[in-house]
Amino acid sequence: MKRSRIGKIVGSVVFAVVFIGLMGYVVMRLWNATLPLIIQGVSAITFWQALALLLLSRLLFGGFRGPWNKPGFGGFNRDQWKNRMAERWQQLSPEQRERMRQRWGRRCGSDDEARPDDSTKDVS
Template sequence: MKWKLLFIPLILAAIAAMSGVVMWLWNAVMPGIFSGVQSIDYWHAMGLLILCRILFGGFRGRHGHHHGWHHSHRERWARWQAMTPEERAQFHKDRGIFCRPKPEEKSE
């Protein structure tokens, strides 16, 4: 329970620090690149940070996602290693329809 109580202020401090970094980067880069773009204040930077997390990142974090990909990659590799040469050839034949143009779509 103590860890959870300590975790909340750390999250809030991280959001505050990242908002400051977003504000600094925006004000240093964007007005120089695009004419008509104004500088933003701290609260607009925090809103932009939260909006970007909602649109592009979600709120789950990356640790579990990366671990899951690595685990599934190992499983696919193990299945590939267990295939016979005939099964691998059939796999390539079946998957080829997604990568090659259909005969009626070929330009001659």
Template sequence: MNFRIRCVGKALLGVIAIGVLGGIVMTLWNWVIPALFVGARTIDFVHALGLLVLSRILFGGFRGHRGWHGRRHWRKWESMTPEERELFRTAWRAGRSRRTGA
């Protein structure tokens, strides 16, 4: 029962977030674009959602920022001994300093 409530709550939160983001995109577009470009039209909510999806596809993807890969790396880090962790830190710092030239 608790699992269902959590799933429904997450789905409801997702729908609300999509609606709010679509409203923000629509408001910003209608405020900025017609004032800057002659002949630009205002958009409605459905077009704002389409613009939001298009921008996610072109610029951000749908993967999120850590997700499954972050947990996998964390498990690997947790399984390391303190000596392995220190060796990893020194190798990481050496690689970073070589790339930045510091």
């Protein structure tokens, strides 16, 4: 049983390394085949620069979502959490909301006067 578990871990690591390497190679080839020809002054990149570009684009545009952010994983999902907090906020009385705003304002250092209460908004 230990061998199969270790084998799965080693297989997963090998697959991840191969997949990341393949993605870096694809990014490098696509960059080098298109951008230097389309945009003057853009030079070809190396494999390691392609991996860095892939990582940067993942950080900027995709994030690193793991299984903890998918529905059904331990009952935790970011969207479910936001919805649950919004429902709880709606159930608070106006006095409780104001106390909560003041408490969080003191914690976060925001000015309570700067943000009007949503129940007293001027509708014109």
